Amino acid sequence: MxxxxxxxxxxxxxxxxxxxxxxxxxxxxxxxxxxxxxxxxxxxxxxxxxxxxxxxxxxxxxxxxxxxxxxxxxxxxxxxxxxxxxxxxxxxxxxxxxxxxxxxxxxxxxxxxxxxxxxxxxxxxxxxxxxxxxxxxxxxxxxxxxxxxxxxxxxxxxxxxxxxxxxxxxxxxxxxxxxxxxxxxxxAKPMSIKQLIKTSPLGSVGMFLLGGVFAAQFGMSAVYGQRVGLTVGQISVFISAIYISALVFQYPIGWLSDRIDRRILIVGLGAFGAGGCLVAYGAGAIVEDSFVAIVIGGVIMGGTSNPLYALLIAYTNDYLEKEDMAGASGGLLFVNGVGAVSGPLILGWMMDQVGPGGYWMFLLVLMAGIALYALFRMTQRERDIEYDNVPYAPISAAGTAVIAEVAQEVYIEAEEEVIAEAEAEADDEANADQETSNDTDRDTN
CATH class of the missing domain: 1.20.1250.20 (MFS general substrate transporter like domains)
Structure with a gap:
């Protein structure tokens, strides 16, 4: 590196x-x-x-x-x-x-x-x-x-x-x-939204909801911090915590996603993120000086939402042929962008209605929505017990379709390596079986 x-x-x-x-x-x-x-x-x-x-x-x-x-x-x-x-x-x-x-x-x-x-x-x-x-x-x-x-x-x-x-x-x-x-x-020409939803409903819905989460993090976190009385220095620490945790948790979550059913991980991250929002919201409503709880909420939110972005792309790729992956990334980024446009508007309305705590309520609803929808999809589509996943690649939500397609190339290359290794192992086993059979024939003769 x-x-x-x-x-x-x-x-x-x-x-x-x-x-x-x-x-x-x-x-x-x-x-x-x-x-x-x-x-x-x-x-x-x-x-x-x-x-x-x-x-x-x-x-x-x-x-x-x-x-x-x-x-x-x-x-x-x-x-x-x-x-x-x-x-x-x-x-x-x-x-x-x-x-x-x-x-x-x-x-x-x-x-x-x-x-x-x-x-x-x-x-x-x-x-x-x-x-x-x-x-x-x-x-x-x-x-x-x-x-x-x-x-x-x-x-x-x-x-x-x-x-x-x-x-x-x-x-x-x-x-x-x-x-x-x-x-x-x-x-690549983006895959149509209709086809994308048909291929991976969870990937499509999850990316839309995550768009609202990212827009709130990037655009409204400073507004929330000022509304609850944080200093500029404290707001800086709060926002930094979101992005530092996003980087720290990206790789262990990626490692885990290659080894278990990704829907289980999506449910867990969504639920954990919603729990962090609930803690931060509750602390703000009960404790007057809740800066520590706010930072903890930011760490949990950043550490769950950002890895979910790459996780949902990888999960969608699990159901695609290699030649369709690049087009699907463009479609997923468009869905995410639509969610990002609408996110601050809904969040602003919520903060007007319920106060600064609307920030955490908004994020809680979106993260819980991802978890619940993933649970629902688990009842609608069976997954191979071997969890034949496309290898995970780290990617940030701040990128464009170009870097998303770079990630897709990494996915494809990694998958080709896995297939090549599996074929090599199968050939080795076949050769070993043939040699054993030949030895048996010679002993018999």
Whole structure:
């Protein structure tokens, strides 16, 4: 893994800075919106706008790259991000922020697609899985670092917005200078939603519900923290806990998913995540200073929801032929994006109705819904007792269809290795049986 990192360190550095800039603006807008007196509904629309733009970017960026190429698309979108980040503190009106978040969601999606295309092109069959793991670590590290930066400036001023803009601008250099040849770009045509639901109802429903969970984590956590009276430093710790636990738990859960019925694991993670939300909600209602309980709730939520994302993709792949996996990943990401767009809107309404505790109630309902639906599906479809699973690959919800297809290639390559090993073992057993039979014949003669 170290060798893979140093081979593409400049590309990873650029992505790290991009993730800091994106993570910083997400938390900063939630905090600044409270300072500016935005209503919960207005803030929730602002947060939803990012995911709406991201969905648009996933559809139109490939067409833009096809017309003018990777470099021009990357430069144009990245410079637009920098401009919007500086515009936020100048135009502190809900309508301006909604427009800005839509644009910035579109642009970040396009930038990620372009950078991930270069990353995919720089890896091969031998190190693609390692590159995927490093990419996920870089993403999480960037978001966590952004939470620390929030504590170093005045959220009511301009400096933090300028820092975010500078980081995005500086990210251009290592990515563009490290990128090799211009890769051939193309993503598989997404599988139709109807076909996706028919193939894996649990994968489809689970990804939709997880979209709402991720939108709440990324967009509304800072708003919740401020509503319950946390300091900026405490909010930073709370959000960091979500993403650190997401990274820590990804690999042990992935190891376990390759060895048991994945539906059992989905039920367990959904129920455990719902339990963590219940603890945090209950502590907030009973104890005045419940910061520790809030952080524990964040750890459980991040440690269960993020691995569930990769787990649901792997579970869906268990029922697909290899040639359909790439298309299915695009469909699953679209379903997840629709859930992400609607998530903050519903959460904002809940927080208006029941107070800040609506944050945990919303997450509890979604995680419990995943667990209960998985239990229901276990009664509808039998699973092979041998649990013939497609090997698990770690992937973050912050990626695009390009990195999802990289993960699918890792799935396919791992499955081919398993099949080849099984065939080799079968051949060895057949040869051994033949030799035994020959020895028996000679003894008889």
């Amino acid at each position: 170290v060798q893979v990192f140093f081979a593409s360190w400049a590309l990873f550095l650029g992505m790290f800075m991009l993730m800091i800039g994106n993570g910083l603006q997400g938390t900063l807008l939630g905090l600044r919106g409270e300072v500016e007196g935005f209503s919960t509904l207005e803030i929730s629309i602002v947060m939803s706008a990012y995911f709406l733009g991201f969905l648009g970017g996933s559809r139109f960026t490939p067409k833009m790259i096809g017309k003018v190429g990777h470099v021009r698309v990357f430069a144009a979108l990245a410079s637009t991000i920098s401009a919007v980040l500086i515009a936020y503190p100048v135009l502190t009106e809900p309508w301006a922020w909604i427009l800005g978040r839509t644009v910035i969601g579109f642009c970040f999606c396009g930038v990620y697609i372009t950078a991930e295309s270069w990353l995919n092109d720089s890896s091969d069959n031998e190190n693609r899985g390692q590159a995927l793991s490093i990419y996920m670590i870089v993403q999480m590290a960037g978001i966590v670092s952004a939470q620390y930066l929030v504590t170093l400036g005045d959220i009511s001023g301009y400096v933090l917005f300028i820092v975010a803009s500078m980081l995005v601008s500086l990210a251009f250099a290592p990515i563009l200078l490290s990128a090799g040849r211009i890769p051939e770009f193309g993503t």
